[in-house]
Amino acid sequence: MSSSAENPTLTAEITKPSTEIATETAQSAKKITLKTSDDQIFEVEESVAMEFATVKSFFEDAPSSTDTVPLPNVPAKPFSQVIEFCKEQIKFKANPDETEKKRSNSEFVKEKTNEDLVEMIPVANYLEIKDLLDVLNQAVADRIQNRSVEYVRSFFGIDNDFTSEEEALLREEHAWAFEDVDED
Amino acid sequence: MAASICSSFNNDMVIDILARLPVKTLLRFKSVSKPLLSLITNPKFISSHLHQSTKNSSLVFHFSHNEFPVAMLYYTEPTTLHAVHIPSSMKDYSFKPRIHIKGSCGGLLYMELFFGCCVFHYGLWNPATRQFKKIEEPQQCINLLSEGFCHSSKINDYKLVRTGYFLYPATRRTRYDRRRVDSVVRALVFSWKKDSWRTVEDGALLGGSFSDPVTVKGDLYWKVSGERNYLANEELVLAFDSSNDVFRRIELPGLINQSNPSYTTTITEFKGSLGLFVFLEYSTSNSGFDFWVLNESRTGGNIRCCWRRLLTAGTLSKIGRPISAWRCKIILKNLMGENSFFLYDPISREIIDVPILSDDVYDYVETLASVDGTK
Numbered sequence: 001m002s003s004s005a006e007n008p009t010l011t012a013e014i015t016k017p018s019t020e021i022a023t024e025t026a027q028s029a030k031k032i033t034l035k036t037s038d039d040q041i042f043e044v045e046e047s048v049a050m051e052f053a054t055v056k057s058f059f060e061d062a063p064s065s066t067d068t069v070p071l072p073n074v075p076a077k078p079f080s081q082v083i084e085f086c087k088e089q090i091k092f093k094a095n096p097d098e099t100e101k102k103r104s105n106s107e108f109v110k111e112k113t114n115e116d117l118v119e120m121i122p123v124a125n126y127l128e129i130k131d132l133l134d135v136l137n138q139a140v141a142d143r144i145q146n147r148s149v150e151y152v153r154s155f156f157g158i159d160n161d162f163t164s165e166e167e168a169l170l171r172e173e174h175a176w177a178f179e180d181v182d183e184d
Numbered sequence: 185m186a187a188s189i190c191s192s193f194n195n196d197m198v199i200d201i202l203a204r205l206p207v208k209t210l211l212r213f214k215s216v217s218k219p220l221l222s223l224i225t226n227p228k229f230i231s232s233h234l235h236q237s238t239k240n241s242s243l244v245f246h247f248s249h250n251e252f253p254v255a256m257l258y259y260t261e262p263t264t265l266h267a268v269h270i271p272s273s274m275k276d277y278s279f280k281p282r283i284h285i286k287g288s289c290g291g292l293l294y295m296e297l298f299f300g301c302c303v304f305h306y307g308l309w310n311p312a313t314r315q316f317k318k319i320e321e322p323q324q325c326i327n328l329l330s331e332g333f334c335h336s337s338k339i340n341d342y343k344l345v346r347t348g349y350f351l352y353p354a355t356r357r358t359r360y361d362r363r364r365v366d367s368v369v370r371a372l373v374f375s376w377k378k379d380s381w382r383t384v385e386d387g388a389l390l391g392g393s394f395s396d397p398v399t400v401k402g403d404l405y406w407k408v409s410g411e412r413n414y415l416a417n418e419e420l421v422l423a424f425d426s427s428n429d430v431f432r433r434i435e436l437p438g439l440i441n442q443s444n445p446s447y448t449t450t451i452t453e454f455k456g457s458l459g460l461f462v463f464l465e466y467s468t469s470n471s472g473f474d475f476w477v478l479n480e481s482r483t484g485g486n487i488r489c490c491w492r493r494l495l496t497a498g499t500l501s502k503i504g505r506p507i508s509a510w511r512c513k514i515i516l517k518n519l520m521g522e523n524s525f526f527l528y529d530p531i532s533r534e535i536i537d538v539p540i541l542s543d544d545v546y547d548y549v550e551t552l553a554s555v556d557g558t559k
Contacts, residue, residue: 141204144205152213153217160217162217162218170215170221176208
């Protein structure tokens with residue numbers, strides 16, 4: 001990467017006869033090293049790593065860098081699941097099929113536990129992966145939609161700061177909204 | 185909203201998730217915690233929730249019979265009707281009101297309620313929060329030409345517009361005398377935020393026969409067939425800009441006015457633009473319809489309008505009159521059955537029957553917005 005940046009004209013001439021194939025193999029071979037907050041090293045294909053807007057802009061600022069990219073706030077467990085998602089996404093970039101993409105996305109979240117989703121959302125947010133964040137947030141919304149107040153408190157780790165009088169008053173105001181709620 | 189709502193996520197993530205939830209769920213989640221309560225009642229959140237909820241619009245119907253006067257049809261299951269709860273505040277007389285929906289915009293319904301033969305009033309209804317509020321009638325009496333209800337997200341206000349000829353008292357004794365009708369058309373505009381009416385004078389206002397209004401991106405549009413004083417027999421569109429209370433006229437595509445007068449036109453909202461169906465009104469064989477879309481571009485204070493024919497639907501397997509566009513489908517009124525509708529997909533040419541008998545149909549989205557804008 002560093003040599004081609006120094007002399008782009010020359011590189012272009014040399015690779016001319018088989019441009020597309022040559023650059024593709026060169027790109028897919030290229031790996032980027034990422035280090036998670038719990039000191040795990042991930043070697044990720046460049047095309048996958050470029051799905052992470054945060055990592056992409058890191059390389060835009062320093063295109064010739066071969067350093068390991070530190071990812072503070074990103075633990076290894078959710079990160080490996082994020083990589084799994086992005087690998088799938090890349091397939092649809094080359095071959096757009098909205099129905100198949102939707103099916104694949106819903107398959108992806110279906111297998112995940114609530115804990116998985118809660119751990120992945122901050123990672124997707126930090127790495128700025130818009131599509132994944134959209135899929136995860138919708139999945140959480142779908143899971144809590146018919147749930148009780150208590151379920152939501154434990155889902156998000158929220159403490160109840162109402163007095164029992166205050167809470168009773170709020171519940172009374174919208175009593176009908178507490179009907180037909182799924183069992184916890 | 186500086187306080188952190190939960191330990192797992194920052195507030196922006198929580199907002200993004202909550203904005204995807206139905207109103208009923210959010211009303212329940214008000215009692216989760218104080219920070220969540222303040223978020224759910226925050227006007228900014230209410231706006232972003234409404235914006236998100238337009239992706240899941242449904243249709244609302246109202247019926248003449250009393251059992252289930254109002255029903256919803258959700259886009260995700262277009263064959264099942266859901267009855268809508270009628271708030272008790274609507275029934276402030278001992279007998280059930282007859283409900284007439286006159287407009288639906290930004291999650292609120294503008295409606296007329298009849299109690300018995302001559303007692304009636306107007307109101308705003310939020311079916312999602314089950315709130316209803318009466319609208320006080322304006323002081324000024326008006327010989328009504330048109331009426332419309334719209335929501336401007338730009339200024340976050342709901343507006344009710346009435347155009348017509350003002351009526352003035354002939355003597356001090358009589359309140360109003362029909363003989364003293366004004367000769368110019370004026371408008372009365374009700375603001376939800378201010379909970380009051382104001383008079384608007386505008387050179388673009390005109391008399392004639394008005395279609396039902398259509399709302400596009402918060403603005404109102406009527407199709408008008410001009411009367412004697414104004415553009416005799418010519419059809420045009422009158423638009424109302426809901427953010428600054430200014431009216432404007434828009435010409436229809438040139439060839440329609442010149443061509444065979446047996447053509448009928450209907451306006452509709454279509455993906456953020458004004459759409460126009462052109463079809464033969466009295467044809468017994470079903471000859472389909474043309475569909476035009478208006479492109480309005482603003483440069484400075486001027487608005488340039490340009491019509492484009494988007495689609496020509498040939499013979500359909502069913503005879504229907506196009507009523508409006510709903511997402512990528514066209515709603516047609518079945519001319520063979522009584523008051524029933526069907527959906528037509530112009531791409532797949534598929535026809536879906538909507539198994540209902542209804543007088544009117546409106547696009548509807550859920551909102552947390554209060555029926556009282558002054559709060």
